[in-house]
Amino acid sequence: MSVRLDVLADPAATCAELMVSTAQAGGHIVLTGGSTPRDAYQRAADSRDAWTGATLWFGDERCVPPDDDLSNFKLADEALFKRLGDVRLTVHRMRGELGPAAGADEYERELLDAGPPRFDLLLLGLGPDAHIASLFPDQESLSERSRLVVGVEQAGLEPFVPRVSMTLKALTLARSIVFLVAGESKADAVAAAFGPDAQPDPHFPASLLPSLAGEVTVLLDEAAASRIPAGETP
Ligand code: 6PG
Numbered sequence: 163m164s165v166r167l168d169v170l171a172d173p174a175a176t177c178a179e180l181m182v183s184t185a186q187a188g189g190h191i192v193l194t195g196g197s198t199p200r201d202a203y204q205r206a207a208d209s210r211d212a213w214t215g216a217t218l219w220f221g222d223e224r225c226v227p228p229d230d231d232l233s234n235f236k237l238a239d240e241a242l243f244k245r246l247g248d249v250r251l252t253v254h255r256m257r258g259e260l261g262p263a264a265g266a267d268e269y270e271r272e273l274l275d276a277g278p279p280r281f282d283l284l285l286l287g288l289g290p291d292a293h294i295a296s297l298f299p300d301q302e303s304l305s306e307r308s309r310l311v312v313g314v315e316q317a318g319l320e321p322f323v324p325r326v327s328m329t330l331k332a333l334t335l336a337r338s339i340v341f342l343v344a345g346e347s348k349a350d351a352v353a354a355a356f357g358p359d360a361q362p363d364p365h366f367p368a369s370l371l372p373s374l375a376g377e378v379t380v381l382l383d384e385a386a387a388s389r390i391p392a393g394e395t396p
Pocket of ligand 1: 194195196197198199222223224234286287288289290293294295296
């Protein structure tokens with residue numbers, strides 16, 4: 163129920179350390195897409211031996227082929243999986259190429275067949291509109307409380323392609339939710355979602371998480387934290 167803001171000179175390094183320690187314990191990690199996590203994934207891959215036995219999931223995917231530059235799988239494949247080589251790990255790819263509805267149905271089945279797992283570490287980025295995964299402001303996907311995965315026909319921010327996304331119900335299966343946020347462009351979203359006056363508001367999807375989740379940690383740089391009043395960050 164609490165949110166911890168960690169303003170760091172190098173949030174990607176801390177994110178990579180959390181990934182490696184979770185992988186080392188054979189945990190379930192949910193990867194995020196976008197561009198911010200690339201550096202953290204590359205650094206986590208440097209600890210190659212830690213990854214044997216880890217299980218990887220995806221929080222969301224664009225409805226494009228896995229070799230498309232817009233694919234979140236392609237980001238993780240290039241920054242992490244290919245660098246790990248033949249390390250034995252389990253990757254549950256979200257098949258966005260099936261389209262939003264079929265892709266969501268398939269991933270829902272995969273999660274249910276797996277338990278669904280209590281993810282040990284769930285990584286999220288933050289859009290400048292405070293979207294999380296592919297749950298965009300004021301969309302009905304935010305009020306989905308029975309399904310774990312939904313199709314999103316209209317992305318609320320570029321890339322404007324349909325998506326497959328875990329729902330808030332799935333995200334809150336995680337023991338630990340960790341945001342990785344960097345840059346001035348995210349400062350308003352950070353304040354709206356995690357600032358001292360933030361309230362749960364579907365116009366800022368990230369603001370809905372703290373009251374639903376257990377432990378939410380935000381790893382961010384000074385620029386992303388620039389709208390948070392001094393003294394409001396540990
Ligand atoms: C996606 C991501 C999305 C991302 C944010 C931040 O599929 O686009 O899952 O939620 O984390 O949009 O993206 P950047 O890291 O590129 O700013």
